[in-house]
Every structure is written in C-alpha cells, then in structure tokens.
Amino acid sequence: MSKSDDELAEVQRAHWQQTYGDHPGMYGEEPSEPAVRAAAVFGAAGAREVLELGAGHGRDALYFARQGFSVLATDFSPVGLEQLSEAAGAQGVAVRVATAVHDVREPLPLSDASVDAVFAHMLLCMALSTQEIHALVAEVRRVLRPGGVFVYTVRHIGDAHYQAGTGHGDDIWEHGGFAVHFFPRDLVDDLAEGWTLDEVAAFEEGGLPRRLWRVTQTLPPVSTP
Template identity: 75%
Template sequence: MHDQREQPDHANIAAAQQQHWQTVYAEHSLMYGMEPSEPAHHAAELFRASGCRTVLELGAGHGRDALFFARQGFTVCATDFSTVGLEQLTAAARRTGVTARVTTVTHDVRDPLPLPDASVDAVFAHMLLCMALSTEHIHAAVGEIARVLRPGGTLVYTVRHTGDAHYGAGTAHGDDIYEHGGFAVHFFDRHLVDSLASGDWQLKEVHAFEEGELPRRLWRVTQVRH
C-alpha cells in the first residue's frame, strides 16, 4: 500500500499536467500530426475481427487515432481532459467528414466514466494510463473500463515501461512516476500489467515496441472482458 502522504502530491502533479497539456496543444496545434499511431492500426484490425461497432478512446488528444477509427467505420466516443485538444479533434472531424461518427467528452480519467454499464464494444488508450496517475487511479480507471465494456469487449492500451530510457530520470514523484521535460510518466512494470488483467479480464497479449525519439519503449497490452 502506498504511503498516504503521497496522495496530495499525486493530485498536484495531475493538476499541473492538465494545465501543461492545455498549453502544449494550444501552442502546437495537431502536434502529433494526423497519421494514426501503429497501435491504432493494430487495434482497428482486432476490433473489426471481433465485430466491434463502438469504440471509446481515452486520452484522445487532438484525435489522430479517434478520427482514424471513425474513417474505418467505427462509431467513436473520444475523451480527454484537454478541452483544447478536443476542440482540435472536433474541427478535424468536420474537415474530414466524419462528424456523424465522432463525439467528444471532456473527462479526467481519475473520475468515473460518464457512460452506462456495458455500453461500448471496445476501448483504446494510447499512453493514457501511463500519465501522472497513481497506481490506485490506474486500477480504478481499468475498473471503469470493465464496467462500460460489453462482455467479450476488447481493451487495447499502451504504456511506457520500466525498460524505457527515461525511467529513473528527471524528477521523481514516487509510485514510479518521473517527470522529464515537463511531462510526467508513470512507468509500468510487468506486475502492474498483470494485476490490471486480473478478475474481470483475460490477458491476450503484451507486445513490446518502440516509438518516436530516444526511442520510447512501450508495451501494447490487449485484454478481453469476461
């Protein structure tokens, strides 16, 4: 169990990170470009093969992956705690003609999801769960994902892990959270991945890959709701 004295620090870090992302998106419009991530390509194939129609993306940012899912024919609910990012997503949806298949919701992943039980077919989260979240918040978020997923629904998420070059670098905030260059990351170990797939879940795959400069070292995790 984590020392309760860490909890106020977690809250302060998360609030600072929300403001940081608002500023980043405002100063660097569409900062990740409009090409979908490789994990989104993989997820779309899985979702289609399972007969999925509705996708919830957590931490959608300015929407490169959410818009890709919409272009693939899925109905998408995209959430993020940055209103600036979601405004860019909405504008891009209009430009690309997929407005009818995309809705956006401003949402902090530390809060319960504003969706009914068993209401979506699949959930996608690219580097959202490894943001500045405590282990307790991560477990609670995955519990909420299980609640809103239909039985047999698929969760695909990616996280930076403890083999990443930035693990242990920068400012340490406890709970395997390190801040480097203004971005705070909760680096996952395998125990955390396995614990998130217990109970309501069947763990299907933990795939190691690299992305971007450094490069960042990540796991792409696929698990299915019982």
C-alpha cells in the same frame, strides 16, 4: 487522492493545455501504430462502438471513425478536443465522432456495458497512481460489454527515461515537463486479473525511442447455462 497528487494532476493538465495550444495537431494526422493494430482487433471482434481515453487532438479517434467505428473521444484537454472536432468535420466523419472533456481520475461518463471496445494510447502511463490506474481499469471493465476488448499502451521500466528527471514516487518520473508512470510487468498482469490477457507486445515509438508495451485484453463473454 493526496494533495500532492492533486497538485501534480493540475500541473499536468495545464501543461497539456498549453502544449496543444502552442502546437496544434502536434502528433500529425497519421494514426499511431497501436491504433492501426487495435482497429484490426476491434473489427475482428465485431466491435462497432469505440471509446478512446486520452484522445488528444484526435489522430487515432479520427482513424477509427474513418474505419467505420462510432467513437467517443475523451480527454482532459478542451483545447485538444476542439482540434479533434474541427478535424472530424473537415474529414467528413463528424457524424461518427463525439467528444467529452473528462479526467480519468473520475468515473467514466457512460452507463454499464455500453461500448464494444476501449483504446488508450499512453493514457494509463500518465501521472496516475497505481491505485488510480486500477480504478480506471475497473471503470473500463464496467462500461465494456461482455466479450469487449481493451487495447492500451504504456511506457515501461525498460524505457530510457525511467528514473530520469524528477521522481514523484510510485514509479512516476517527470522529464521535460511530462510526468510518466513507468509500468513494471507485474502491474500489467495485475490489471488483467479477471480478463483474458491476449497479448503483451513490445514496441518502440519516437526518436528516443520510447519503449512501450501494447496490451490487449478481453472481457469474458456472458456464460450460458
């Protein structure tokens, strides 16, 4: 990773730390629409253990726990995860929720084939290079069990903020202090190589609105002779 990438990552880390500190529970208590849909997909697949990447203060991780899943929630913001842990205790689901401070530019802190499902709402479209995104999806593949499901959402190049604000190259644009990697469709297809690409669903979120894709892809099961 180049020095400029390092600097952007640290600026974004500090920005999210301050944002969560200044606005506790900033996204509210209700789960995101993608999390509700993902829980249904995970349940249908027989998943029990869910890894959430970029969990923030935990509205989606807590929803998964309330639905009966065991959840490992990761984020690079200790402030957000502290809020998540407090909320898990208040909601009576602490026994089903674990947290880990983690930067997704580093290998995931899990053994091979150790989780049933992975969820990431707008994590892959943070200030990550295309190379880093590919490396992260390779890590997701490593920690998923055969037949495991990965549901992620990303803002795409049809979004109103694409090419607005400060450009950092590689389709990364910073607006209002938040840097976003806007996805072209071919990047979604590239990330699904070797997977079954089950769905790419367009949806909108927020007041702008943000324009996103919800992507569902499944690892092939173990083949039997």
